[in-house]
């Protein structure tokens with residue numbers, strides 16, 4: 612088993628996608644009060660301001676310094692659809708300043724390019740992130756949903772590689788080739804949507820994904836391997852899926868608007884045997900499930 616932990620990114624963070632501003636403020640506050648020290652948001656989630664308010668409230672109550680907290684937010688690069696304007700260098704800087712202002716912070720711990728959709732402007736956007744970092748306004752810069760081809764582009768342009776890549780990773784989407792590449796290049800791996808195999812994953816109206824009814828019925832079945840394994844380890848299925856990612860050295864970002872689940876997702880003090888990790892390796896189905904617009908790793 613690989614025992615590599617990330618160099619820059621804390622192991623556990625609260626995910627905030629699909630949270631309304633009210634939910635994001637409450638869950639940011641509650642999660643920090645509970646012990647979380649990393650919050651993941653994005654310009655496109657439209658809740659940065661609320662995250663900032665929740666964060667400030669908890670930090671004041673707990674007397675935490677800024678250095679005790681790790682905040683990730685993301686640039687929306689544009690280019691997903693025709694009407695989605697691609698940002699140039701200045702557009703990236705403006706967007707970053709907006710996120711910083713909304714969060715009410717004077718620096719960001721990790722700033723990511725949310726996806727590789729900007730195509731011809733990927734390099735320019737990355738140069739803008741380098742500029743922001745050089746000016747001390749971010750501690751770390753990275754990307755999200757970037758594949759090997761996108762990262763190789765940076766090498767071809769003699770540019771530094773990102774500190775982290777945030778990608779969809781769970782037992783049904785294991786991306787071994789990309790994971791090996793990231794490990795080789797010492798790029799931190801942040802897993803998102805770890806809970807896809809749960810029957811409760813994004814099952815409410817308006818929560819989009821490409822999860823099929825076939826996969827949902829596997830999730831609901833009592834024979835689901837994750838249900839069986841969680842019984843064996845005497846943990847919940849969510850805890851089992853999250854621990855799988857931690858065992859592989861990935862950071863995780865479980866999202867929940869339920870207090871009991873937020874607490875459950877933070878309590879992962881057990882380990883999974885190598886035999887069971889090897890078994891889960893056989894369950895990879897390839898491809899990705901989270902993005903309703905298709906797999907961003909396939910963007911050319």
Ligand SMILES: NC(=O)c1ccc[n+]([C@@H]2O[C@H](COP(=O)([O-])OP(=O)(O)OC[C@H]3O[C@@H](n4cnc5c(N)ncnc54)[C@H](OP(=O)(O)O)[C@@H]3O)[C@@H](O)[C@H]2O)c1
Nearest residue numbers: 626627628803804805806811812813849865866867868872
């Ligand atoms: N970079 C990207 O493109 C990208 C894409 C997707 C996600 N992300 C980041 O990663 C975070 C996590 O991914 P995600 O939001 O897709 O999903 P997730 O954290 O894998 O799962 C969240 C879903 O599972 C449910 N859930 C959470 N904890 C549970 C538990 N203990 N038991 C049962 N159900 C539980 C939640 O419902 P309730 O809220 O009702 O509890 C929600 O429906 C996001 O919030 C976001 O910050 C990034």
